[in-house]
Amino acid sequence: MAITGQTYDQEVVFKSRLDTHVTHVKLNKHEVPVWIPLQITEVKTNSVFLYMFRSSGVERMSPITLFTPLSSDLSGDVADYSCEALFKDGKDEKEQIGFLTQKFRVGIFSVDVNHTPPSTYTVTGLTSHGFQNDLHPFTDLSRNTQSEKETSFIEKGFRSLILSSTSLEKASPCLNLVFLKDTETKCINLFSTVNSKLTLPFQLRPVTEYELFVFRGKEIQTCCFKIEAIAHCSFISYMTQMEVFEMYKRAIGHTLSPGLIQCYDFCPVTHLYRNKPLLHFLNIYNNTNGIMFKYIKNFGGDPASTLNRKLHGLFFSAKVDPTTGLPPPVSYYGEQRIHIPVSFMITPDTNLYFADFYCHYVKHKVTLVVTLKGSEADEFCQKRLMPLNQSFNEFLFRSPDSNVAMVNTRVTVEVFYTESIDIVNLLESKCAYLTTVKQTGNPLLKTIVGIPKRKDCKICNLK
Structure with a gap:
């Protein structure tokens, strides 16, 4: 996700059986198709969600449509939902993360980054509860995907991640959505795992400051994750x-x-x-x-x-x-x-x-x-x-x-x-x-x- 500084207005529509609520968000234009996380908040239970929106890289003419309620314990009134871009130009992401953890029912956990020379980096401290990969909405390319219905791909470095576009009948496990931001180029990469650690699949630029934002949650609708906890850390990649x-x-x-x-x-x-x-x-x-x-x-x-x-x-x-x-x-x-x-x-x-x-x-x-x-x-x-x-x-x-x-x-x-x-x-x-x-x-x-x-x-x- 490379932030270019050019933005456009995107219409977002919340729908229920009886009502429709329209809101607007400012999104960044990109050179290539990327996944953009939209932050959705619901007032009844002070819950936070991430909706992974597949952007073609240019302004989208048709609205993004989200159906409510997202689960039985949430409000059915579409007016109780709001939407904004998770990563916005000119806004401090750390302040945004702090606001979410203070105002909403979102916990905090810690992650760290280990280095193996010459340039391999592993994020540690992620959740690990022995979840089965076949229940995981994000998975490695090595998984057999022929039986999957309607899949889309996130191309990043040496790995392709697969995001299922169909709702899961079984209860989704907790997973970690990991966003890695290069503070110099403003480039953001997206990964996910159900394991306790994640090895980044490409080399980082040496002597560069990076930020990690990790969202732990469950997929409750297609591409929509209810967030349970957030982690943030920053580090400088080592000299080779x-x-x-x-x-x-x-x-x-x-x-x-x-x-x-x-x-x-x-x-x-x-x-x-x-x-x-x-x-x-x-x-x-x-x-x-x-x-x-x-x-x-x-x-x-x-x-x-x-x-x-x-x-x-x-x-x-x-x-x-x-x-x-x-x-x-x-x-x-x-x-x-x-x-x-x-x-x-x-x-x-x-x-x-x-x-x-x-x-x-x-x-x-x-x-x-x-x-x-x-x-x-x-x-x-x-x-x-x-x-x-x-x-x-x-x-x-x-x-x-x-x-x-x-x-x-x-x-x-x-x-x-x-x-x-x-x-x-x-x-x-x-x-x-x-x-x-x-x-x-x-x-x-x-x-x-x-x-x-x-x-x-x-x-x-x-x-």
Whole structure:
């Protein structure tokens, strides 16, 4: 359903045995035939329905006719029914959904979207009660349709969905009508399922914001569904390896910019460091047997990063002053700083990946990921990130026989280490050490939530 901005007036007629009620809705013109959901409300029981109207793509001269009552418990007075377009130009769909759930007898449930690389997305949290597919008004093309009477098709991507145009004698099961909206192109795709999840049958555009509107209900008349609950969520499609490579090239271009420094400016570092409040380290000493456990990555950096809420690890920094070679005297994440040898973290048994490039209005940052070879995290990164040569790359490298690494000081280099660390053992063996620095800001907020990248930066944003 591609919204073009051109609208036309469509007549809708509600009919009963004794009366007729005429109303009008504004519908969008489309380039191709599509299914358009019309929202029907009934005042007697505060019920909401979706009527799936097959549009030829242009203005329809004949009216859309709906017969009432839609079921025995509803009003037989056609004047008790109203109709409007579900998705209207210039109207916030989320506000419309909120209005429906507050005013009418419509519940709310939650859905989520899972990602499988390179670009497969699955909607989860849908209803699942073991319904039989042969009772389902929407079904896969693989179903034998020769016995069906009058069927029409929804062509979307790699799948054709079939909508039965005949009323079902048996009671219809609950099903989910899933509307996927590309917020940039305004294109809306329609799917349905009786299962607990739905895998989208085509690739989404990477680094794009999408919205999901899910209506759970039953078909009570041909193409007309009584809505029992509504779900809404929004998400940004992840970067594929191609986008990560494009981000990598942008980071390289930034470090080579003549406006910054004419030549490479690397500084030697012996330790990577991590800032945390004192209570964090006391908890490790007293409650976790000295282990600093890895945690799931927050939403800091690029919101389309494939690492967000997917990969566990510990963040360390390689940022140093190019003049003194020392870390900054101020921390945003806590007053205690643990320094761990770079030779402990980057070894012949690890792999190094480029993951992200972003900024927070000041200096640009690069996120590198260190994994143990053959680990689950390593397999995760192989499919999503760009591998780097640990012995030489443009950001942070170390020769296998050296205890010193070289770091590019034109960007802030962060290292996401994907293993838990026994810091007590490292401290007792004097391989690692602690220092105290000045803290500023709220470290808890930055750690749990993360700070998204600057949206209007033309250097580090792909769009």
